[in-house]
Amino acid sequence: MTTFGQNLKKARSAAGYTQQQVADRFSVTRGAVAQWESGAIYPDASRLGDIAEFLDCSLDVLFRGKVEQTEDAADHIPAMATFWMVAGIGQRGPAYRHWSQEAAKAEALRLAKVNPNVIFVVLEATSAFRSEEPRIIEISVDPDADDGIPF
Structure with a gap:
């Protein structure tokens, strides 16, 4: 191979x-x-x-071969690791962790050139976890409430 x-x-x-x-x-x-x-x-x-x-x-x-994360590596990431992810607005969620901000920015620029109609952003995370049963919190907002927020 x-x-x-x-x-x-x-x-x-x-x-x-x-x-x-x-x-x-x-x-x-x-x-x-x-x-x-x-x-x-x-x-x-x-x-x-x-x-x-x-x-x-x-x-x-x-x-x-500069693979920053493999399936086995996910178990060895420190609890408070800082990493960056590139997300395309309206695209599937990011799945690749970049261990430097520069690498994430370079990837966002590359993707923006390949997909000129998509906005790409670099997201920073200081910790992350994987859950089989995500916790969902539903928030209900009263549109007539005068809370001082203009939207």
Whole structure:
């Protein structure tokens, strides 16, 4: 397996996609994705940016293996770790943690160039947790209340 193939497989797994889901997204066969991951063939260069965006990672991750988080690494993140995430307004939620603000900004700029009609923001988090049963709080607002808030 080549470095690119290994990195692609790690990024796909970290994003939670199967080979079939990647294949469906890029109109190729599952076998083609398996060959990308084994290093037998490479995707067209014109698709690399789209693949990185779909997997919510950078090209640096795919080519140089600078994977900042893998499934195993999630268990070793300190409770108060600071990290940054890139979110596209109206897009699916971010899933990739950047361990430096500069890396997140660079990724936001790259995504903005690829998707000029989407606004990307960099979010900073000082802690995070994963819950199988999220707590939902419903807030009811009286639109006629005079609370001093203009909206």
